[in-house]
Amino acid sequence: MRNSGVWIILEDRDVLEISLDCANLVTVYKHWIEDKQRSFLCKGEGCSWCLQKFPARIRHQAKVIIEGESLMWEFGEEVYSALAKLRNVEGWKKFTITHLGYGRKARDIITVEAPRQKKYNKYTSGKYGHLVNT
Numbered sequence: 001m002r003n004s005g006v007w008i009i010l011e012d013r014d015v016l017e018i019s020l021d022c023a024n025l026v027t028v029y030k031h032w033i034e035d036k037q038r039s040f041l042c043k044g045e046g047c048s049w050c051l052q053k054f055p056a057r058i059r060h061q062a063k064v065i066i067e068g069e070s071l072m073w074e075f076g077e078e079v080y081s082a083l084a085k086l087r088n089v090e091g092w093k094k095f096t097i098t099h100l101g102y103g104r105k106a107r108d109i110i111t112v113e114a115p116r117q118k119k120y121n122k123y124t125s126g127k128y129g130h131l132v133n134t
């Protein structure tokens, strides 16, 4: 993953645990302009890209916490509908995201994992209950 200080950019094969603030989710329309290799926010009525018949697509933006850092993340409909199925804990959704591929052809797989439990074995633990390497 990369971040610009504000926005998170997922890279191929990133697997990250994310907390997402769905209480403050923002939905925008954007035009992808192939010639410029970037997207532009749709300005609604009178938008020059709309007038030139460039299709707009829905994007969603939300605050996320990844590895203790508070960042913004933009994602598409696929992720949005997967999020809708997740349980909400006080406005926050927690999940693991697996990002595969590059740029606009990338896809995201969302999974919810139970927190990893430390293996505890009474035969390998020391008398104070700490783990002992065997």
Ligand SMILES: [Zn+2]
Residues within 6 Å of the ligand: 031, 041, 042, 043, 044, 047, 048, 049, 050, 051, 056
């Ligand atoms: Zn537009």
